[in-house]
Amino acid sequence: MSSHTTACPALFISAPSSGSGKTSLTAAIARSHSRRGERVRVFKTGPDFLDPMLLERASGHPAYQLDLFMGGFAHCQTLLAEAAREADLILVEGVMGLFDGNPSSADLAAAFGLPVACVVDASAMAQTFAALATGLQRFRPGLQHGGVIANRVGGLAHARMLAEGLPPDLPLVAAVPRLGHLSLPERHLGLVQAQELPRLHELLDGWADAWDAALHPGHVIPRVTFTHEPEPAPQRTLAGRRIAIARDAAFGFIYPANTDLLEALGAELVFFSPVQHQPLPACDALWLPGGYPELHAEALSHHPTLAADLRAHVAAGKPLLAECGGMLALLQTLTDAMGQAHPMAGLLPGQARLQARVAALGLQAIDWPEGPLRGHSYHYSTLDTPLTPVATATNPNGGSTAEALYQQGSLRASYLHHYFPSNPEAVAAFFGNHGH
Structure with missing residues (x-):
């Protein structure tokens, strides 16, 4: 070429x-x-x-x-x-x-x-x-x-x-x-x-x-x-896999290059709105991206089926990636800027609280079990969880932000917003995991 x-x-x-x-x-x-x-x-x-x-x-x-x-x-x-x-x-x-x-x-x-x-x-x-x-x-x-x-x-x-x-x-x-x-x-x-x-x-x-x-x-x-310089197309290792992605006013932080890559890997993408109480679609894997769950915490806490659907998804060993706001939605409680605590899905032990000033900001490099990925972090909330990280990110500019990566069965969560094209093979390996 x-x-x-x-x-x-x-x-x-x-x-x-x-x-x-x-x-x-x-x-x-x-x-x-x-x-x-x-x-x-x-x-x-x-x-x-x-x-x-x-x-x-x-x-x-x-x-x-x-x-x-x-x-x-x-x-x-x-x-x-x-x-x-x-x-x-x-x-x-x-x-x-x-x-x-x-x-x-x-x-x-x-x-x-x-x-x-x-x-x-x-x-x-x-x-x-x-x-x-x-x-x-x-x-x-x-x-x-x-x-x-x-x-x-x-x-x-x-x-x-x-x-x-x-x-x-x-x-x-x-x-x-x-x-x-x-x-x-x-x-x-x-x-x-x-x-x-x-x-x-x-x-x-x-x-x-x-x-x-x-x-x-x-x-x-x-x-x-x-x-x-033409790059070889990625292998379609996710062909036949259906990936559900939350996308609405609470979960809007999605790089177009990330969804392009999932499609180039062969995945079928299906979007749904938790804020509008849409049920989790039938899927093989799930991505909850970042956004503003704290502004829609009331609507999310009253979703009639989401918590049970998420629990069943993880119990079946299906991959779930939760980033930043997506992770907050999986905690036991989320306290908004007004000091009001909202019950979340309860899949991850711990609680988060919004604060008035930036809690973390910066580019991040992290080693997933499947290989190294890059991305960034930017959030105003702080997390309190008993979970032990499986990996911790580093900042190329020597900044203080170093986000943790948590893993619980097939559920992976972090404050990090990952840039999928930084390692297509690792992303394909995670989303392609068939569980039990």
Whole structure:
């Protein structure tokens, strides 16, 4: 199998820090181009479930993760090349500040030759904007820059001051005004989930209108050449296996690459909503992904059959993977942010309690019994359980987060959100286990 190349306009949207407006501007650009009939593919750097939901609505196509730690270079290369073959525009939203973390947004942009456009919150600065922008441009030689975007600009005079001192090779791509009436509500894990925003299409159109008006006339997004090294398709070791997946407002944290992989392995996927009291479908294996069970604890605790169905599933030796919120739903009790304790399914001994500040955050590497996997952790609850972990994760950046993996018969649970493509064979071995 030989490699081939495809060229496509592409832009990497980064910033000096979180909170600069990367997500809303990436969504604005995606919406602007997609409503003109262009095919837009948007990627999100690093682990994140909420931004991609928004970017999917903006572009009309699922937003995939690009992460050199979770997925690796070859996997990211394949995703980009496949997108380039069918898209008119590729956008990649960075994570945190341009040079933050390891691997950083800059590492990813450099690996694939993506031109970077930094979004700078200019609301509290004038000529210093150019100093900051050129510092970002020159800090790492070899990184391509496709201009700079000023966000939260006060008006035309402010925009003129911001452009002063910018070098010719770093143009001001757009000066986007403050859009207070078009801001997103926030929740403790960041942005609110896309399906919870009834006016989302109006909001996205408002952002796109603002982008179109702010864009410097004549700005052209550079074309990038993407190389595709065809990867062999995974063996269909899950052919004939039916995997049930909880998917609703309580269990929404699902990487599209994870479900793609399960299908590529041959599995038939069937989705159900515990919040809407749908019964567990007939299945050979079950995945309870993360989400917001604490916001729907009342509905979950009153599900008429779920606890009994889950118990029977595990008693039959069928695999059950419970991640983060999925694990919380299996405990004896879950205490929400208001201090109210809700009875959960009771399959795992222990209880969890929501707290006001982040309990854990970071990329994670863990050794499953079937092999090493990668993923990430981000949660506001703390867990108290007598169970002894079968494995403990590590953080590549030396952070304090080190999640435990618990195993009880065919049930496997952790705060970790696993990225299945990091080890397809291990995932296939777990979900393919036939029990007794």
